Amino acid sequence: MCLERLHSFAASYVSVPIALCLAALLAGAAPAENAIRIDSTRTKYALQDFSFEVSPETGAAGIRLEYSYPASWLQGDDSDRGPGPKIAMLPGLTYDAATHAIVYDDGAARTTCATEVDHTAVFWKTVHMKPTGKCSVSARVTRHAESNGWSTNRYDTLDAYFEVRHK
Numbered sequence: 498m499c500l501e502r503l504h505s506f507a508a509s510y511v512s513v514p515i516a517l518c519l520a521a522l523l524a525g526a527a528p529a530e531n532a533i534r535i536d537s538t539r540t541k542y543a544l545q546d547f548s549f550e551v552s553p554e555t556g557a558a559g560i561r562l563e564y565s566y567p568a569s570w571l572q573g574d575d576s577d578r579g580p581g582p583k584i585a586m587l588p589g590l591t592y593d594a595a596t597h598a599i600v601y602d603d604g605a606a607r608t609t610c611a612t613e614v615d616h617t618a619v620f621w622k623t624v625h626m627k628p629t630g631k632c633s634v635s636a637r638v639t640r641h642a643e644s645n646g647w648s649t650n651r652y653d654t655l656d657a658y659f660e661v662r663h664k
Contacts, residue, residue: 532658535585535634536562540653542580543567544636547657549599549611550584551592551624558592558599559584560634562657587659601632601661608632608661633660 545565551558562583589602590610597613610632614625636657643650 532660533587534656535560535587535659536583536657537654538564538580540638540655541566541568542655544655544657547634549626549628551599551626553624556592556594557586558590559586560659599626606663631662633662634658635660
């Protein structure tokens with residue numbers, strides 16, 4: 498919803514370069530030291546949203562990442578909508594059927610990331626999870642350089658990070 502408002506504002510009042518800088522700043526917060534990289538994509542996309550998900554068939558827990566293409570908002574061209582939703586699987590992230598919660602266990606601490614809103618909704622083959630705020634996903638641009646001894650190839654990626662807040 499916040500990104501929709503930003504899009505509306507940017508499309509109405511802000512020039513393309515400024516709007517792209519705003520999107521980069523929103524996505525560019527440096528991850529904490531304990532953050533875990535869970536995905537990587539091209540820098541022309543932005544991480545729009547994430548949610549915790551459970552597969553009703555397998556009971557596996559994952560993080561659904563949704564990307565968008567900010568330039569399409571500003572230019573009115575929706576031919577490139579960004580990569581489709583991705584499910585990131587993370588060791589230590591599991592669904593606890595007894596408590597109806599997604600938990601992350603890093604070996605030192607067990608943190609509840611999301612709780613089930615309505616566990617009677619299995620009829621729809623979906624489990625609705627509500628985040629607790631203790632686990633988050635952020636994105637930032639990472640610069641890379643690869644050298645083959647003759648030349649250096651430089652490129653950037655948009656990396657998504659999972660982080661647990663121990664507070």
